[in-house]
Amino acid sequence: xxxxxxxxxxxxxxxxxxxxxxxxxxxxxxxxxxxxxxxxxxxxxxxxxxxxxxxxxxxxxxxxxxxxxxxxxxxxxxxxxxxxxxxxxxxxxxxxxxxxxxxxxxxxxxxxxxxxxxxxxxxxxxxxxxxxxxxxxxxxxxxxxxxxxxxxxxxxxxxxxxxxxxxxxxxxxxxxxxxxxxxxxxxxxxxxxxxx
Numbered sequence: 001x002x003x004x005x006x007x008x009x010x011x012x013x014x015x016x017x018x019x020x021x022x023x024x025x026x027x028x029x030x031x032x033x034x035x036x037x038x039x040x041x042x043x044x045x046x047x048x049x050x051x052x053x054x055x056x057x058x059x060x061x062x063x064x065x066x067x068x069x070x071x072x073x074x075x076x077x078x079x080x081x082x083x084x085x086x087x088x089x090x091x092x093x094x095x096x097x098x099x100x101x102x103x104x105x106x107x108x109x110x111x112x113x114x115x116x117x118x119x120x121x122x123x124x125x126x127x128x129x130x131x132x133x134x135x136x137x138x139x140x141x142x143x144x145x146x147x148x149x150x151x152x153x154x155x156x157x158x159x160x161x162x163x164x165x166x167x168x169x170x171x172x173x174x175x176x177x178x179x180x181x182x183x184x185x186x187x188x189x190x191x192x193x194x195x196x
Contacts, residue, residue, distance in 0.1 A: 068090055084101075107137045
């Protein structure tokens with residue numbers, strides 16, 4: 001609630017249960033807080049990190065954060081992209097991947113969408129059947145093409161980014177003296193697959 005009158009605001013602070021008139025100061029740092037809630041939320045910053053990663057000794061305050069971190073070490077890729085071969089250890093990384101790499105565009109107005117369903121709905125609501133037919137494109141939208149790595153399935157935004165990414169597979173193959181995949185030879189000759 002916004003208060004323009006200083007006295008009214010002071011009265012409001014006295015009435016509200018979780019608000020305090022005198023600001024609360026953290027005993028461990030110089031910060032002040034107007035509410036008990038914000039003060040208690042801040043106190044977590046100073047909490048002791050007691051949960052330790054068995055692989056790298058990094059410490060966490062919360063079990064959930066430790067488990068997310070440990071998945072990086074154990075390579076538990078439980079989240080798989082349904083549009084390409086990419087795999088992730090965390091759901092939020094998969095969501096970001098889909099939003100950044102698998103976009104759909106309306107042919108009629110160039111608006112972009114994160115899913116085919118949203119693009120289709122947009123075309124149905126925003127454009128007439130005549131416009132769609134005149135565009136010559138069935139459905140009125142298309143998937144925006146990205147460049148996909150033939151070794152791991154990762155999608156990249158440009159041919160240059162794909163070539164830089166492929167170098168990591170080449171270095172890995174050279175270090176071990178063996179190829180990770182039959183497609184690596186094709187990559188080393190510069191063949192690029194424009195799919196995704």
